[in-house]
Amino acid sequence: MTTQPFARLNDDDLATCVHCGLCLDACPTFRQTGLETESPRGRIYLMTQWKRGGLPFTEDQARHIDLCLGCRTCEAVCPSGVPYGRIIEAGRSEVEHIRRPTPKRWLARTALRQLLAKPRRLRTAGAVTRAAQKVGLTSLVRSGRQLPALRPRFQPPAGGIAPAIGPRKHRVAFLVGCVMPILYPQSHEAAVKLLQLAGCEVWFPRAERCCGALLAHNGDLDGAERLRDVNMQVYRDSNFEALIVDSAGCGAHLKDFYPELEGRVKDLSEWLVDVGLPTPAGEVTMRVTYQDACHLAHAQRIKKQPRDLIRSIPGVELVEMRHPDICCGAAGLYSTLEPAMSARILQEKLDDVLSTRAEVVVTGNPGCQMQLESGLRSRGSTMRVEHVAELVVRAFLH
Amino acid sequence: MMLAPSVIEELRRAVGKEFVIDSSNDLRIFERDASIEGCAPDAVVLPANVAEVSAVIKIASKNRIPVVARGAGTGLSGGAVTIRGGIALQVTRMRRILEIDPVAQTALVEPGVVNQELSLVAATHKLFYAPDPSSQKACTIGGNAAENSGGPHCLYYGVTTNHVLGMEVVLADGSVHWVGGDAPDRVGLDLCGVLVGSEGTLCAITKVKVRLLRTPPSVATLLAAFPTIEAASQAVSAVIGHGIVPAALEMMDSVTVGAVEAHYHAGYPTDAGAVLLVEVDGIAESTLELMTAIRKVLADHHGYAMREAQSPAERDLLWAGRKGAIGALGRIKPNYYLHDGVVPRSRLPQILSAVGEIGVHYKLPVANVFHAGDGNLHPNILFDLRDREVLPQVESAGEEMLRAVVELGGALSGEHGIGLEKSAFMPWVFSEDDLDAMKLVKHALDAHGIMNPGKIFPDPERKMPHLAGRTGLAIEAKWW
Numbered sequence: 001m002t003t004q005p006f007a008r009l010n011d012d013d014l015a016t017c018v019h020c021g022l023c024l025d026a027c028p029t030f031r032q033t034g035l036e037t038e039s040p041r042g043r044i045y046l047m048t049q050w051k052r053g054g055l056p057f058t059e060d061q062a063r064h065i066d067l068c069l070g071c072r073t074c075e076a077v078c079p080s081g082v083p084y085g086r087i088i089e090a091g092r093s094e095v096e097h098i099r100r101p102t103p104k105r106w107l108a109r110t111a112l113r114q115l116l117a118k119p120r121r122l123r124t125a126g127a128v129t130r131a132a133q134k135v136g137l138t139s140l141v142r143s144g145r146q147l148p149a150l151r152p153r154f155q156p157p158a159g160g161i162a163p164a165i166g167p168r169k170h171r172v173a174f175l176v177g178c179v180m181p182i183l184y185p186q187s188h189e190a191a192v193k194l195l196q197l198a199g200c201e202v203w204f205p206r207a208e209r210c211c212g213a214l215l216a217h218n219g220d221l222d223g224a225e226r227l228r229d230v231n232m233q234v235y236r237d238s239n240f241e242a243l244i245v246d247s248a249g250c251g252a253h254l255k256d257f258y259p260e261l262e263g264r265v266k267d268l269s270e271w272l273v274d275v276g277l278p279t280p281a282g283e284v285t286m287r288v289t290y291q292d293a294c295h296l297a298h299a300q301r302i303k304k305q306p307r308d309l310i311r312s313i314p315g316v317e318l319v320e321m322r323h324p325d326i327c328c329g330a331a332g333l334y335s336t337l338e339p340a341m342s343a344r345i346l347q348e349k350l351d352d353v354l355s356t357r358a359e360v361v362v363t364g365n366p367g368c369q370m371q372l373e374s375g376l377r378s379r380g381s382t383m384r385v386e387h388v389a390e391l392v393v394r395a396f397l398h
Numbered sequence: 399m400m401l402a403p404s405v406i407e408e409l410r411r412a413v414g415k416e417f418v419i420d421s422s423n424d425l426r427i428f429e430r431d432a433s434i435e436g437c438a439p440d441a442v443v444l445p446a447n448v449a450e451v452s453a454v455i456k457i458a459s460k461n462r463i464p465v466v467a468r469g470a471g472t473g474l475s476g477g478a479v480t481i482r483g484g485i486a487l488q489v490t491r492m493r494r495i496l497e498i499d500p501v502a503q504t505a506l507v508e509p510g511v512v513n514q515e516l517s518l519v520a521a522t523h524k525l526f527y528a529p530d531p532s533s534q535k536a537c538t539i540g541g542n543a544a545e546n547s548g549g550p551h552c553l554y555y556g557v558t559t560n561h562v563l564g565m566e567v568v569l570a571d572g573s574v575h576w577v578g579g580d581a582p583d584r585v586g587l588d589l590c591g592v593l594v595g596s597e598g599t600l601c602a603i604t605k606v607k608v609r610l611l612r613t614p615p616s617v618a619t620l621l622a623a624f625p626t627i628e629a630a631s632q633a634v635s636a637v638i639g640h641g642i643v644p645a646a647l648e649m650m651d652s653v654t655v656g657a658v659e660a661h662y663h664a665g666y667p668t669d670a671g672a673v674l675l676v677e678v679d680g681i682a683e684s685t686l687e688l689m690t691a692i693r694k695v696l697a698d699h700h701g702y703a704m705r706e707a708q709s710p711a712e713r714d715l716l717w718a719g720r721k722g723a724i725g726a727l728g729r730i731k732p733n734y735y736l737h738d739g740v741v742p743r744s745r746l747p748q749i750l751s752a753v754g755e756i757g758v759h760y761k762l763p764v765a766n767v768f769h770a771g772d773g774n775l776h777p778n779i780l781f782d783l784r785d786r787e788v789l790p791q792v793e794s795a796g797e798e799m800l801r802a803v804v805e806l807g808g809a810l811s812g813e814h815g816i817g818l819e820k821s822a823f824m825p826w827v828f829s830e831d832d833l834d835a836m837k838l839v840k841h842a843l844d845a846h847g848i849m850n851p852g853k854i855f856p857d858p859e860r861k862m863p864h865l866a867g868r869t870g871l872a873i874e875a876k877w878w
Contacts, residue, residue, distance in 0.1 A: 015732035015784065020432045020725040021472035024536040025512045034444060034490025034510065036471060037419075042427045049426065061423055077535065079661050080728025322518065 005098075006051045008090040008221070014048045016082045017041065023074035028327045028345045029067050037064050040074035040084055047091045062095045067341055069331035070217050071294035072252075076301060076325075085256065085299060092219030108333055113223050116178055116210040126153055126182035143336055146374040147183070154181035154188040156204035162192050169199035170275060172266075173240040175254070178210035180247050184366050187387035191246040191268050194393055198275050202244075205234045213253030217332050224257065232260060242266040246389060248365035249332060252299035267296060269305040269364065269388055280395030283315035288391065289358040290318060291349075291372065292325040293365035306364055306388045313395040321352040330371030346375045353383070360384045362391050401440045401485075405461055409443055409485075412453040417444040417491070428486050431471040431478040432533070434735060434783075435818050439466070439486035446491050448566060448574055448604040455602060456572030458485055458848055465570075466850050467598045469510060469538030472531075474736055475817030477545055477597050481852040487602055489540050495519055496605070503610045504563060504580065509540020509603045516608075525610040528555035531813070532721040540603045546595030548813030550646040550720065551677075553771040555611070557813065559594040566605035567593060570844040574604070582609065592839065597815045598850035600843045614679035617645075618689045619713045622696045623670035623703040627651050627754075627766065630672035631746040633699035634770040637676075638743055640695055642688060647771030648675040648720055654767040654778075657726040664719035667703050674701070674770065675720055723767040724778065730763060731780035735796050737820075739803030740812040743773040752802040753777045760795040762788070774812035775803065801826070816854045824856050 023040040024030050030039035037046070043064055049055035068088055075084040101109065115122050129138060130150040138144030156162075156176060164170075172195060180188055195202050209231055212224035235243065235258075243261060245251035246268040254265040266274070290307055297303045303325065310318050329335060329345030353361050353372070361376075361383060363369055372385045401409075401420065409418045419425065419442040429436035440463075445451045458465045464484030471478050480486050493510035500523040507516060513534040517526045530549035531537055537547070543565060548557045555561075564578030578590030593601055624630035630649055637647065650658065650673050655666045666673055674696070678688040693704060707713035719726075727734050741749045750766065753775070757764035768776040777799055781792050800810065800823060810820045810827060824833060837855065840847075 015782070016728050018432075018725055018728035018732060018734060019430060020533070020728075021470055021536050022533060022722065022725050024470045024472070025515070026535070030490075034488060034493070035419075035442075036488075037424050037427045041471075045427055045430075055423055055426060058423055060421060064427075079658070079722030079725030081661055081726075082728070 005057075006047075006094050008093055009047055009051045009087065010090070011051060013083050013087050014044060014051060016080050017044045017048075018080050019045070020080070023078055026073040026077045026326075028069060028071065028073070028329070029341060031326075031348075032341065032344050038067055043068055043091075044082065044084070044087065047087065057098055059099055062099055065091055065095050067338060069294070069327050069329070069334055069345075071327040071331060072298040073294060073325065073327065076298040085252075089216055089219070089221065093221045096219035105337065108337060109218060109220060112214055112218065112333070113220065116212075116215065116227070119178070119209060122178050122182060123153060126150060146335070146370055148370060148373055150182065151185055154185035160204045160206055162196055162202040162204075164199045164201045165196045166199055168201050170241050171201045171203065171239065172271070173203050173205055173235070173238065173243045175211060175243060175245045175247075175250055176204055176208065177247060177250055178214075180366055184369060184387060187246060187366070187389055190387065190389035190393040191244070193396070194268070194272060194277065194389055195244060197396055198272055198277050200275070203238075203240060205238065207234045211250045211253055212257065213249045214332055216253055216257060217249070224253075228258060232258070235261060240264075242271055244268055244271055246364070246387065248293035248296035248300065249367060252295035255300060267300060267302055267305070267364070269309050270300075270302050273305040273308050277309075277312070277392075280313055282395050282397070284313050284391070284394045285315040286360060286391075287317045287319060287358045288360045288362050289321055289353060289356040290324055291321075291328060291353065291361055291363040291368060293363050293368050294327050294331070296364050297325045306362070309388060309392050310362060313392060316391070319356045319358055321356050323352055328368050328371045328375075330367040332367055335367075335371055342371075346371060350375045350379055354379070354381060358383060360386050360391065362386050362388055364388050401463065402461075405457065405463070406441060408457050409441060409454060412457060413443055413445050413450045417446075418442070428468070428471075429479070431473040431476060433474050433476045433479070433817070433819055434733065435476045435479055435481070437479055437481045437483065439480035440483045442486045442488050444488045444491045448568065451487065451568050451602055451604050452572045452574055454485065454487060455568050455570065459571055459846065462846055462848060464848050464851050465602065467509075467540065467544065467602045469541035470512070470533070470536045472533040472537045473541060473545060473817065474738070474814040475545075475811065475819045477815050477817040477850070477853060478541070479818060481818055484848075489538065492604070493538075498523060498525075498610070500525065502580065503612070504607055505610055506605060506607050507539050508605060509538060509543075511539045513537050513539060513542060520610050521613065523610075524613045526613050527561065527608060528552070528611050529558045529561055532724065534721070539606050539608065543594050543603055543606050544596065544598050545815040546813070548769065548772070548774065550648050550717075550769060552813070553647055553769060554643055554645040559591060561609045562590060562594050562606060563609055564590055564607040565593060565603050567601035567603050569601050570846065570849050578607070580607065595815070597817060597853055599840060599853055600849060602849075616682040616685045617677065617679045617713065618685045619707040619716055620676045620689060620692065621666065621705045621716055622674045622676065622701040623667040624672045624674065625700055626671040627750050628747050629700040630674055631750055631770070633674065633696050633701055634746060635744055636695050636699055637692060638771065640691065642691060642695075644676050644688070644692065644771060645679045646675065646677040647769070649673070649766065649768055649770035650675070650720065650723060651766040653730065653763060653765040654723050654727065657729045657765070658719045658723050660729055661726050662715060662719040662722065664715045665705070666719060670703070675716060720767070724776070727765050727778055727780060730765070731782050733781050733783045734765075734778040735781065735792050736776060736778045736814075737796055737800050738812045738814040739775050739800050739808050739810060741773045741775065741803055741806045741808035743771070745806045745808070746770065746773055749775060749802060749806055749808070753799050756795050756798045756802070760791045762791060762795055769812065772812060773808070797823075818853060821852075821854055821856050824854070
């Protein structure tokens with residue numbers, strides 16, 4: 001627990017910002033509002049003043065922290081190396097300690113903590129939602145309408161191992177995670193298939209929990225630390241070359257927050273390009289566009305590998321949008337907590353996506369997928385959204 | 399000074415309630431640009447169009463409230479800092495590209511359009527907007543026009559004023575005018591030329607008509623290392639002396655290269671005393687010929703490890719490193735104090751050694767990254783403002799560097815503007831008569847002095863404008 005005000009904010013981290021402003025137009029909320037207060041530079045300035053006592057903490061100004069998507073685009077364009085992700089997570093955590101949460105935030109946070117604490121709770125919630133969708137109940141609430149139609153959840157194979165197809169060249173662990181197996185089981189299935197094709201034996205650690213990304217991104221660093229402790233007990237003494245993650249938010253969190261795993265956490269696309277896939281057997285005639293998941297492009301700086309994978313499939317035409325690396329407004333719980341700003345950002349994104357006239361928009365994170373799907377539905381578009389793995393695996397299904 | 403509630407009310411009626419910010423805590427976030435001085439505005443107002451800009455300025459005029467236009471706040475001389483309080487006229491909601499005429503090769507844009515966005519959109523017509531300040535990812539065309547911004551490629555293509563054909567502006571009384579026009583040559587008094595680079599002291603800009611250029615069919619970009627910064631400066635003089643004007647000719651010293659390489663991994667040689675980044679463009683035959691000639695001149699002046707970009711991606715990376723250089727200096731120290739004096743190109747070796755000596759004398763690290771082809775210096779004095787002891791030294795070192803520039807026959811600023819930062823030094827280069835002539839123009843357009851007051855002209859009340867008095871640094875240092 002913290003005693004000093006804003007103790008979690010590191011003054012040296014804050015001091016790396018030279019106030020040059022190169023980040024401003026990379027920030028989705030600055031682009032929408034044109035306000036310094038809704039820009040990365042403004043937020044850092046605000047937190048610096050809080051930390052150094054130059055400005056008192058007020059609820060009003062905490063809004064500027066709330067409105068940050070945490071997309072970290074600013075971090076990727078910052079020449080000074082400001083660790084914005086670390087700063088905003090610390091800032092959020094402090095804000096949550098100081099203020100009285102609004103009922104909505106309290107509810108979201110408590111629900112998140114409770115659901116993620118035990119895998120069974122989330123599975124039950126998934127089953128209930130699936131049943132509710134069958135009878136049309138979920139369409140009554142906004143967040144229900146955002147959900148994809150749930151399929152049976154992803155189940156690791158019996159024995160917790162999926163063998164390599166052909167000679168075994170690598171042994172990897174796979175993060176099944178919390179929401180992915182329920183919301184997008186087909187992404188996991190495709191990812192595992194690709195790993196097997198690349199000669200990997202895939203291990204599914206049974207006692208593994210949620211990585212804690214959703215908690216950390218929403219100011220609950222204590223909760224995230226508890227989950228890390230549980231997971232590290234699983235990973236610490238096990239034998240695997242890499243921990244493969246097919247959800248960008250989780251990958252970014254594992255890379256930043258699990259120092260013991262240093263160098264071994266790999267995004268699926270990063271790993272597949274590294275170890276190489278066999279030559280695809282089939283052709284996939286399709287016009288696609290690629291939406292960079294923020295936590296892949298900016299937090300992990302992975303932009304090239306997913307595109308390389310897409311381009312490696314014969315028949316696929318990749319059409320870039322004007323700003324593929326600007327956030328879609330999903331940002332974890334953001335679309336629920338800040339629906340107005342999220343919707344504004346989404347509309348701009350949809351214009352960009354639709355202008356490509358692609359059949360499929362490909363991405364690498366469940367949040368982005370859900371946001372784009374619900375946005376495209378609301379525009380009456382037939383454009384589909386797929387995980388990179390789903391697209392790539394088609395070339396091997398013939 | 400707080401604005402009267404009735405004034406705030408009027409402003410809200412003019413632009414809409416949510417587009418006026420007057421909470422004192424929030425206003426503090428708007429107190430700075432990318433330079434080091436700061437002072438909070440009394441209100442931030444975000445107009446959506448020229449009618450609203452005019453309405454806001456009428457209110458300001460009636461109540462004698464200062465008005466300071468603000469784009470992205472990336473300026474380096476304090477141009478957007480509301481040093482006398484008043485209204486920060488934030489134009490970032492006005493960010494539409496209204497028209498691109500691929501035949502006439504012009505674009506009509508609102509002031510909040512981001513420089514790079516314009517080139518990105520123009521690229522679909524195989525056109526580009528030439529002035530490319532290093533902050534082009536974020537800085538706005540309105541701010542560029544107000545400051546007459548430069549950039550690496552201005553060596554060959556010219557600075558902003560050479561690319562602005564006309565502007566819609568709002569004067570201090572709220573009246574709206576067009577200056578300039580569609581044609582590149584202006585007849586009559588060149589009012590557009592007067593207003594471009596007036597740093598917000600004469601008008602607010604609401605539309606800009608700019609010239610676009612055809613994207614050159616061939617570009618060659620060369621990186622060359624030199625053992626010392628002196629050798630690199632001699633090489634620059636030699637290239638120009640051979641009658642070659644590259645599209646860009648940039649220098650970075652070893653301090654800068656180290657910081658840049660840490661972020662961009664662009665392959666800059668970190669063991670070199672200095673590097674030059676040289677670019678030529680045109681038709682393929684001519685770029686090849688020019689580059690061959692340049693390579694020879696550089697080699698004759700101790701240039702080594704010369705590397706030409708082999709792909710557009712490699713070229714972009716080399717430029718990303720150069721353009722992010724000033725921000726990257728944050729890796730060495732959290733604050734920089736940056737001047738942009740210009741010397742005749744033949745004096746580059748002398749001024750660089752003078753800058754180096756001043757740094758050594760004050761025991762302050764100095765990073766040089768600049769438009770060498772123009773003789774436009776950018777010595778960055780690096781410091782940590784949390785160390786209060788060092789502040790007077792930083793200030794004196796900066797002043798001495800600028801003094802050395804002037805003594806070598808140079809100018810106070812190449813592209814960043816005078817703003818707050820250099821206003822006290824204006825008498826070094828301008829006589830009282832010169833300044834009076836400028837003041838007559840100012841008075842004719844802004845009799846009550848509400849447009850960006852406290853800028854350009856020396857302020858008798860602010861003898862030492864930099865780190866003393868009502869500045870962001872002093873305030874922050876006090877908190878510390």
